[in-house]
Amino acid sequence: MSLHIYDTSTRAIREFVPVEAGRASLYLCGATVQAPPHIGHIRSGVNFDVLRRWLTRSGYDVTFCRNVTDIDDKIIRVAAEEGVPWFVVAERNQRAFTWAYETLGCLPPTVEPRATGHVPEMITLMERLIERGHAYASGGDVYFDVQSYADHYGELSNQKLDNMRAAADTDDESCKRDTRDFALWKGEKPGEPTWPTPWGPGRPGWHLECSAMATKYLGPTFDIHGGGIDLIFPHHENEIAQSKAAGDGFARHWMHNGLVKIGAEKMSKSLGNSLLIPEMVQKVRPVELRYYLAAPHYRSPIDYSEEALREAAAAYQRIEGFVTRAAEVIHDVDADAPLPQAFVDALNDDLGTPQALAVVHEVVREGNVALSKGDKEAVARLLAETQNMLDVLGLDPRSPQWRGAGSDLAPVVDALVAVALEQRKAARERKDYAAADAIRSQLAAAGITVEDTPHGARWELTH
Numbered sequence: 001m002s003l004h005i006y007d008t009s010t011r012a013i014r015e016f017v018p019v020e021a022g023r024a025s026l027y028l029c030g031a032t033v034q035a036p037p038h039i040g041h042i043r044s045g046v047n048f049d050v051l052r053r054w055l056t057r058s059g060y061d062v063t064f065c066r067n068v069t070d071i072d073d074k075i076i077r078v079a080a081e082e083g084v085p086w087f088v089v090a091e092r093n094q095r096a097f098t099w100a101y102e103t104l105g106c107l108p109p110t111v112e113p114r115a116t117g118h119v120p121e122m123i124t125l126m127e128r129l130i131e132r133g134h135a136y137a138s139g140g141d142v143y144f145d146v147q148s149y150a151d152h153y154g155e156l157s158n159q160k161l162d163n164m165r166a167a168a169d170t171d172d173e174s175c176k177r178d179t180r181d182f183a184l185w186k187g188e189k190p191g192e193p194t195w196p197t198p199w200g201p202g203r204p205g206w207h208l209e210c211s212a213m214a215t216k217y218l219g220p221t222f223d224i225h226g227g228g229i230d231l232i233f234p235h236h237e238n239e240i241a242q243s244k245a246a247g248d249g250f251a252r253h254w255m256h257n258g259l260v261k262i263g264a265e266k267m268s269k270s271l272g273n274s275l276l277i278p279e280m281v282q283k284v285r286p287v288e289l290r291y292y293l294a295a296p297h298y299r300s301p302i303d304y305s306e307e308a309l310r311e312a313a314a315a316y317q318r319i320e321g322f323v324t325r326a327a328e329v330i331h332d333v334d335a336d337a338p339l340p341q342a343f344v345d346a347l348n349d350d351l352g353t354p355q356a357l358a359v360v361h362e363v364v365r366e367g368n369v370a371l372s373k374g375d376k377e378a379v380a381r382l383l384a385e386t387q388n389m390l391d392v393l394g395l396d397p398r399s400p401q402w403r404g405a406g407s408d409l410a411p412v413v414d415a416l417v418a419v420a421l422e423q424r425k426a427a428r429e430r431k432d433y434a435a436a437d438a439i440r441s442q443l444a445a446a447g448i449t450v451e452d453t454p455h456g457a458r459w460e461l462t463h
Contacts, residue, residue: 003058003348005224006299008232008254009156009240013350018223019252024060025218026052027251029210029227029235030067030112033093034074037100038274039293039304040228040260040267046290047257047298047351048226049106050393054347057339057392065217066109067210068094071116071203076192086193100277104290105394105401113213115204119195121212122204125246126184126197134245137199139175140187144207146180149241156240156254157233167234169205182238184208207238214239214250221249229256229299230266258301260293267304275304287402288313291395294353315361319390320397322364325371326383327398337384339392353393360389417448421457424450 003016018024028048031041045066055062070090079086094114102108126142129135134148146153150161166179170186173179183205188194194201214222227236236254243250260267267274280289283306292312296302327333340363346355363385370378390396397403420439427435440450443459450459 001345001348003054004350005253005255006350008256011158014253016223016253018060019219019221022059022061024055024062024224025222026055026062026064026224026226027210027214027218027222028064028066028109029225029231030069031094031097032069032072032074032206033090033097034072034078035274036093036096036276038260038267038276039280039289040274041097042100042104042106042277043260043293043302044226044228044257045101045106046104046293046394048255050294050298050353051224051226051255051351052107053392053394054351062110063218064107064109065111065113065214067213068097068112068114069206069209070094070114071193072206080191096277103277103281103286104293105287105399107394111217113217115209115213116193118209118212118216119204121216122185122208123197125208125212125215125242126199128246129184129242132245132247134242135184136177138177139172140200140202141170141175141183142185142197142199143176143181144184144238144242144245145177146182146241147178149245152244153241154237156237159233159237182207182234184242207235207242210235211239211243211246211248211250215243215248220247222251224253224255225251226255226257229258232256255298257298258296260302260304262304284309284313287395287397288316291316294393294395295357297354298351316395319360319364319386319395322367322371323383323386323390323397326367326379326386329371329376330380330383333387334380334384335388337381337388339388340385343389343392347392356389356393360386360393363389417443417459421450421459425457 004013005016006012007014026048028044030045031037048064048066052062052064071086075089076086079089082089126135129144130137130142133145135142135144146161153161154164161180164180166173167176167182168179169183170176185197185199185202185208186205187200187202193203195203214225225236225239240250284292289309292309293302295312295315340359343356343359346352346359349355363382367379367382367386370382387396387398391399394401420443424436424439427433427439443450448459450457
């Protein structure tokens with residue numbers, strides 16, 4: 001079957017039919033950079049990276065836009081607490097997010113716009129809304145009039161307007177016609193950055209930013225809008241309202257990934273339960289952390305535990321072990337080998353990564369049997385299938401991402417380990433097993449495991 005995905009707006013699984021045949025346009029709400037990323041933030045990046053890879057593998061020319069919210073109430077508050085300019089906070093954490101995405105193997109987006117670089121587009125969008133009677137200026141601010149869109153406001157989150165609470169997004173609600181109206185633009189305040197507009201200086205509201213950036217790069221109507229489930233309301237609800245009220249078709253499919261929790265608590269900086277990416281990649285290798293985040297279905301919550309993380313790492317190592325052993329026998333892998341149909345069906349069924357990984361593990365089991373029998377033809381076929389599936393998931397252990405290609409130290413490490421293994425081999429040949437064991441122990445202490453195979457010693461980094 002073709003790709004079908006769960007659409008939050010219709011609460012049903014729908015066939016993916018792109019706006020333009022052969023092309024797929026994807027917008028992901030990226031980082032609000034008031035703090036460095038924890039695994040809850042990066043889960044979204046990993047999930048939608050798998051989607052982007054699968055769309056590409058399925059033959060689509062993908063345009064992937066992932067924004068950066070670099071001006072926001074939280075960023076301004078953190079900057080005030082630290083006594084530094086707002087842009088220092090934004091730039092520092094933007095770099096941390098970029099490093100985290102890259103460390104976990106997320107392909108760079110086609111475009112990564114920053115909110116502060118798109119104020120002219122935001123002004124144009126507000127002008128369109130005011131002209132159509134869906135927004136108004138008041139007290140230096142500009143607000144969206146939810147009553148003007150009352151027939152549709154709340155459809156994404158399945159809420160009734162009468163049951164909604166006040167937006168509570170300004171210090172003074174008296175400027176609003178209705179307390180549920182949300183701010184498109186916030187008038188200037190002492191110590192805050194400002195940009196000029198026809199309604200006075202100020203800065204953008206959070207929701208306005210994404211609508212302006214998404215339509216600039218993907219057009220007035222595009223295919224998929226993604227983000228965490230916690231963004232459904234008010235952020236995505238407000239994006240839809242302001243975009244459609246302005247006359248844009250906006251997103252045709254809405255995808256939301258589940259949250260990462262610790263116990264019953266959503267992972268967040270305010271709760272003090274964040275697991276930052278630099279800390280996590282000290283516990284397991286980055287590729288193992290990616291496996292941990294990609295293995296559950298993207299819509300399912302993840303209840304974090306150290307035990308589950310270790311289990312995920314062990315599961316990945318079983319896959320990696322087969323690929324490594326098979327690659328010692330089969331040197332050239334057919335990158336065009338067809339994917340197993342069960343794998344294709346799993347990903348086409350709402351990006352079913354648990355079922356897709358079950359297929360990977362089944363093929364790995366068959367591959368290990370073929371290796372034990374010395375069936376090189378079967379090994380070649382099963383290795384190609386495994387690596388091609390892992391490539392879609394961003395988990396191929398032989399890819400440059402996970403082999404350390406591009407690192408200035410990689411050639412140095414290779415050379416030093418090769419010298420140590422030659423010394424160990426020489427010690428074994430002269431039957432000095434104590435010296436050979438000592439070399440192996442020293443390598444292990446440095447995080448390098450050595451496995452003796454019929455084809456010679458093989459080594460890998462444990463972290």
